[in-house]
Amino acid sequence: MKLVVKGGRVIDPGTGVDGLMDLRIEDGTIVEVGENLKPDAAKVIDATGKVVIPGLIDVHTHLREPGYEWKETIATGTRAAAAGGFTAVCCMPNTNPVLDNPGQVTYVLEKARREGKVAVYPIGCITKGSRGEELTEIGYLREAGVVGLSDDGLPVENAEVMRCALEYARMFNLPVISHCEDRHLAGDGVMNWGPASTAAGLKGIPASAEEVMVARDLILAAATGGRLHLAHISTAGSVRLVREAKRRGVAVTCEVTPHHLTLTDRFIQESGYDTNTKVNPPLRTDADVAALREGLADGTIDIIATDHAPHHTDDKEVEYNYAAFGISGLDTALPLMVTELVGGGYLTLNQLVEKMCLNPARVFGLSRGRIETGGRADLTIIDPEERRTVDVSRFYSLGKNSPFLGRELTGWPVVTIAAGVVVHGEGK
Amino acid sequence: MRFNRKDILGIREMGSDEIELILDTARSLRDIITRTIKKVPTLRGRTVVTLFYEPSTRTRTSFELAAKYMSADTVNISTSTSSVRKGETLKDTARTLEAMGAEMVIIRHPVAGAPHFLARNLRASVVNAGDGMHEHPTQALLDLFTIREKKKRLKGLKIAIVGDILHSRVARSNIWGLRKMGAEVVVSGPSTLLPPESATLGVKATHRVEEALEGADVVMVLRLQLERQRKGLFPTVREYTRYWGINRERLRLARDDALLMHPGPFNRGVEVSSDLVDGNQSVINKQVTNGVAVRMALLFLLLGGKPDEISR
Numbered sequence: 001m002k003l004v005v006k007g008g009r010v011i012d013p014g015t016g017v018d019g020l021m022d023l024r025i026e027d028g029t030i031v032e033v034g035e036n037l038k039p040d041a042a043k044v045i046d047a048t049g050k051v052v053i054p055g056l057i058d059v060h061t062h063l064r065e066p067g068y069e070w071k072e073t074i075a076t077g078t079r080a081a082a083a084g085g086f087t088a089v090c091c092m093p094n095t096n097p098v099l100d101n102p103g104q105v106t107y108v109l110e111k112a113r114r115e116g117k118v119a120v121y122p123i124g125c126i127t128k129g130s131r132g133e134e135l136t137e138i139g140y141l142r143e144a145g146v147v148g149l150s151d152d153g154l155p156v157e158n159a160e161v162m163r164c165a166l167e168y169a170r171m172f173n174l175p176v177i178s179h180c181e182d183r184h185l186a187g188d189g190v191m192n193w194g195p196a197s198t199a200a201g202l203k204g205i206p207a208s209a210e211e212v213m214v215a216r217d218l219i220l221a222a223a224t225g226g227r228l229h230l231a232h233i234s235t236a237g238s239v240r241l242v243r244e245a246k247r248r249g250v251a252v253t254c255e256v257t258p259h260h261l262t263l264t265d266r267f268i269q270e271s272g273y274d275t276n277t278k279v280n281p282p283l284r285t286d287a288d289v290a291a292l293r294e295g296l297a298d299g300t301i302d303i304i305a306t307d308h309a310p311h312h313t314d315d316k317e318v319e320y321n322y323a324a325f326g327i328s329g330l331d332t333a334l335p336l337m338v339t340e341l342v343g344g345g346y347l348t349l350n351q352l353v354e355k356m357c358l359n360p361a362r363v364f365g366l367s368r369g370r371i372e373t374g375g376r377a378d379l380t381i382i383d384p385e386e387r388r389t390v391d392v393s394r395f396y397s398l399g400k401n402s403p404f405l406g407r408e409l410t411g412w413p414v415v416t417i418a419a420g421v422v423v424h425g426e427g428k
Numbered sequence: 429m430r431f432n433r434k435d436i437l438g439i440r441e442m443g444s445d446e447i448e449l450i451l452d453t454a455r456s457l458r459d460i461i462t463r464t465i466k467k468v469p470t471l472r473g474r475t476v477v478t479l480f481y482e483p484s485t486r487t488r489t490s491f492e493l494a495a496k497y498m499s500a501d502t503v504n505i506s507t508s509t510s511s512v513r514k515g516e517t518l519k520d521t522a523r524t525l526e527a528m529g530a531e532m533v534i535i536r537h538p539v540a541g542a543p544h545f546l547a548r549n550l551r552a553s554v555v556n557a558g559d560g561m562h563e564h565p566t567q568a569l570l571d572l573f574t575i576r577e578k579k580k581r582l583k584g585l586k587i588a589i590v591g592d593i594l595h596s597r598v599a600r601s602n603i604w605g606l607r608k609m610g611a612e613v614v615v616s617g618p619s620t621l622l623p624p625e626s627a628t629l630g631v632k633a634t635h636r637v638e639e640a641l642e643g644a645d646v647v648m649v650l651r652l653q654l655e656r657q658r659k660g661l662f663p664t665v666r667e668y669t670r671y672w673g674i675n676r677e678r679l680r681l682a683r684d685d686a687l688l689m690h691p692g693p694f695n696r697g698v699e700v701s702s703d704l705v706d707g708n709q710s711v712i713n714k715q716v717t718n719g720v721a722v723r724m725a726l727l728f729l730l731l732g733g734k735p736d737e738i739s740r
Contacts, residue, residue, distance in 0.1 A: 195628035199440070201540035201562025201597060204624070272548060273541025317519055319539035321560070 001420055002026050004039050008047025008381060012054055013354045014361075014370035023052065025377040028420035033373055045415060045426060047381050053353045054369050055087025055118070055378030055418060056334060057360035059148075060231060060255060060305035062326070063089070063120070065111065066104075067096025072310040072398045074108070075115040080308075080330040080397035082424040085413030087378035088119040089308075089330075090364060092152040093130070100125035100136045102144035109145055117423045118416075119378075121147045121366065126165045126176060132156045135165060142172045147364045150177035152231060153280075155213055157183065162217060166226025175229040175253070175363060178217045180238070181281070185209035190321055192282040196265035200273070202320060205282050207235040214238045218245040221252055229363060230254035232307050234281040236291030243300040253363045255303040256292050258336045259327050263403060264289060275316045275323035276403040279309070293346045302359045304352075306333045310399020328399030332390055336404065338382065338411030377420040386412040431729040435547040435554040438563040439604040447605060450725050451573050457728065458721035460497055471500035474731050477530040478504045479521070480557070481537045486692055486716060487557050487566070491534050494723035500731075503530075518542060522549050532730060535559070540597075553730045561595050566726065567691050568601035570719040572609060574711055575646055577718070578687055583610035588640040588682070590672060591650030591699055592621040593633070598691045599650060603629050616640035617650075617672055620661040637672050641681040648689045649674050652699045665698055675701040679709065687711050 003025040010021040010033075017033075024032035024042065058081065064072035074091075081089050091108065093099030099108065105122050112120035124146035128134045132151060141149070149169055155178070156162040162178070169176050186209040191197050193204025214230060218241060221228035233239065233254050245252050259279060264286055268277045277283060295301040309326025316323050337356070341347045347355070361369030368376050387410045392400040415425030422428050429449050439447070460468055476495045478488055488504065495502045505525075516524075518537075525533060532553040535543050540560030547554040558564040576582050587606055593599045593615045606613050613631040615622065616639070626633035634640055641647060652668060662668050679688065688700070688709045696702040704710060 193624060195623075195625045198594075198623040198625070198629065199600075201560045201600060203561070269541075272544045314517075318517055319537065319545060320541045321539040 002042035003045060003417070003420065004037050004042045005045045005047050005052060005379065005381070006037065008050045008052035010052045010371060011350055011353055012371040013350050014054065014358045015372050017371060018350065023371070023379070025417070025420045028377055030371065030373055030375050030377045033371065045381070049385070050414065051349065051382045051384055053380050053382065054357040054371050055380050055416065056085045056356045057088045057366065057369060058086050058306050058308065058330065058333070059090045059303055059360045059364055061089040061091050061308045061330065062094070062310065063091040064310060065095060066107065070312050071315070074111045074120065076396065076398045077308070077310070077330070078112065078117040078120065080395060082117040082416045082418065083396045083413070084330040084332070085334045085380040085382065085416055086118055086330060087380065087416060087418040088121060088366065088368060090121045090123050090147060092150060093123050093125045094153045098125050098130050099123070100128050100130065102137070102140045105141060105144040105146055118418045121145070121364065123148045123150045123152070123177065125149065126151045126156055127161060130154050132158055132161055135161070135168060138169055138172055138174065142174060146174070147366065148175045148177050148229065150179065150231065152177065152179050155179050155181045155183060159216060159220065163220050163224060166220055166224040166228060170224065170226045173227070173365065175227040177229045177231050178213065179231050180210045180213035180217065180233070182209045182212050185212065190278060190282070191268050192265040192284050194265065194285060196268065200269045202268070207237055207284065207288070210235050210281055211237040211241065214241050218242070218250055218252060222248070222250045225251065228252045232257050232260065232281055232305070233301070234260045234284050234288060234292070236288050239291045239295035239300055243295065246300060253302045255305040256296065256301050257305060257307045258329060258333045259403065260284065261289060261292055262336060262340050267403070271403070273320045274403060275318065275320055276327065276401045276405070278320060278323050278325055279327050280325040293341065296341070296355060297346060297351070302355070302363060304333070304337060304355045305360070306330055308397070310397050311401045312398070313400060316401050326401065327403060328395065328397050328401045330397055331395045332402060332404050332409070334382070335409035335412045338384070339409045343410065377417060379417040380413050381415040381425070382411055383414045384411050386410065386414060388412055433730065435543070436565055436726060436730065437543050437547060437554065437556050439565045439568050439601045439608070440563065442608070444608045447569070447572065447608060450569055450722065450729065451576060453725035453729060454573055454718070454721040457724045458718070460724070461717060461720055466497045467499060468497065469499050470728060470733060471495070471498040471731055474500040475530050476500045476502050476532045476534065476727065477525055478502065478534045478557070479525070480506050482558070484536055486719070487536065490716070490719045491557065491723050494720050494727055497720070498724055498727060500727065518545060519549055522546050526550050526552055532727070555726060555730070558597055561597055561600070563601045564597040565601050566719065566723055567598050568605040570715055570722045571602055571648070571689060572605050573718045573722055574689065574715050575687065578711060579645060582606065585611045585645040586643055587611050587613050587646045587648060588644040589613060589615045589648045589650065590637055590640060590674060591617050591652055592656060593617050593650070594621045594623050595653065595656065596650050602648065603631055614640040618662050618668070621656065637678065638681055641678055644682040644686055646687045646689060647674060647679060647682050649700045651691065651693065652695055654695070669698055673699055673701065674704060676704060679704060689715060691715070
């Protein structure tokens with residue numbers, strides 16, 4: 001397939017490009033970057049007035065397959081990713097069975113090759129069965145294609161196991177992803193602990209439940225020299241701890257979700273206990289949101305990752321305590337961030353691309369996330385003027401569990417090109 | 429003032445004028461309870477369902493009698509939490525009840541927000557009879573009624589609430605209600621059972637019970653849930669009673685005419701000494717009677733009765 005993307009503002013912080021430019025794509029590769037490219041026999045995509053960026057990379061996606069296909073599948077999850085402007089996703093291993101052996105990883109990759117719309121990079125378990133006891137065969141997992149390790153959804157409670165994971169994974173240059181949660185402090189909480197939980201009468205999860213584990217893992221990362229990546233940090237205290245550790249040169253990176261950057265715990269009662277607000281870590285306070293935004297801007301937080309956690313309506317249309325944790329995020333992440341962070345003046349568009357393409361590729365060692373001649377043709381075209389109201393019935397994800405229903409957002413992806421193929425927009 | 433609500437979900441969202449209206453309506457209706465023939469035809473032919481997902485004696489009986497005294501038809505559904513989790517969802521139960529023609533569902537549920545969920549899914553009126561740690565609005569209304577009747581006012585009174593404030597829906601509803609009516613509220617209990625940042629509730633919090641009791645017009649004692657001890661929130665019941673149990677000596681710190689209240693059921697000798705429960709400052713039985721009156725008022729107002737119809 002031959003394509004020419006014409007007339008768009010190309011932004012690529014990886015190569016330092018920001019200007020009006022055309023791109024020629026052949027056989028999945030960008031073959032020419034320049035001005036006034038002739039279409040020749042190629043299909044022309046008119047990007048006039050639009051912004052062309054490297055395809056987004058989501059480093060924290062739950063595709064739910066195998067085992068929870070009623071919540072999401074590799075086919076539907078990657079379709080939602082394409083619609084959201086993502087050309088690659090890293091899928092979390094807490095499927096059923098979990099991805100703790102090379103066979104499971106191969107299954108996911110094979111399924112993704114046949115049914116996936118965008119690239120899928122599996123994350124493997126840190127411990128067998130994600131039980132937090134014995135390390136998985138990290139070498140074999142690496143050979144099978146994992147790009148990181150995580151027992152996502154579950155913290156590795158035993159500090160010695162975590163120390164060994166950081167030490168051992170270092171040999172294979174894999175980041176160890178920590179889901180920071182002290183389960184005793186979190187207890188059976190369902191929302192952030194504070195005035196909002198007191199008023200709502202729901203059990204709280206204190207900020208300390210996250211922060212004590214952030215602190216522990218930073219200490220272990222410093223002690224081992226292992227590569228630590230903190231998933232979905234959500235509190236001002238976590239930002240402070242990471243900032244301080246980075247200053248000391250600890251090999252730590254971290255991510256934040258769009259929902260933790262835009263919603264607070266007060267919204268839970270305001271929404272009449274809408275279970276789509278139930279997520280782990282929980283939505284925090286205004287002060288936390290401000291600290292997270294600041295952490296993004298000053299480089300403490302490397303990545304914006306969706307933690308796309310699709311659930312079936314039946315898992316959510318129940319009492320708050322019984323509802324599943326998680327927010328479906330792939331369909332809305334980009335317009336939400338363009339509207340709230342870029343529109344709000346917290347990040348430039350260039351910085352946003354860094355947080356959603358360049359840094360994800362760097363941290364997880366993916367050879368993508370740039371627009372350059374000879375590079376992989378993964379592109380997302382954003383219409384900065386497109387204004388639309390979030391409508392879950394239009395989600396490509398099977399998970400309709402979004403607390404952003406009804407929110408008006410500006411700056412939607414209109415065309416997504418993965419490996420030179422249009423996977424969203426242009427009639428797809 | 430017109431009463432214009434489909435549901436009663438909490439005190440927090442009520443106005444003081446609404447609260448006054450409910451209390452005044454309850455005052456007019458209470459005499460029915462003391463008659464030999466306790467029956468008025470006001471709600472004849474109306475259907476009220478009580479749906480209790482937690483055990484309860486007084487609240488459910490109180491609602492049921494309130495409905496019966498006003499000639500409404502009542503159906504009681506009790507479900508243990510475990511069978512609910514295995515079986516029918518709340519949403520399906522709600523739809524079933526509606527399909528059978530229920531006009532009002534009175535729900536008690538261990539999860540905060542369950543009445544809101546039900547209210548969203550039903551055309552019928554929903555009354556919150558206690559949801560998790562969130563609210564117990566009818567308990568607060570009956571407490572306000574009792575205090576107002578005894579003290580002739582609510583504004584300016586000092587109310588001490590003692591016990592497990594953190595987990596108490598009774599405390600929350602009373603705090604919202606008392607604050608709206610202009611009373612001053614001080615809460616006391618072990619620091620592990622006080623909510624974080626209590627000031628955001630508009631109350632003063634102290635772990636020193638003597639400070640809370642000093643000069644109080646009303647002492648409201650909460651039931652101590654004994655399972656909290658097993659979770660490590662306080663070391664022993666004995667030590668709880670030592671520091672926060674209300675006994676005659678401690679009650680002397682309050683005003684001489686202070687009322688002693690308890691939402692029941694009580695652990696005699698734990699959070700309150702036995703002699704005080706039966707003593708002359710105790711209005712615990714009055715609370716129970718007034719509870720029926722307040723619930724009659726709510727049924728009446730929610731099912732479309734106009735306040736001026738009562739006197740007829």
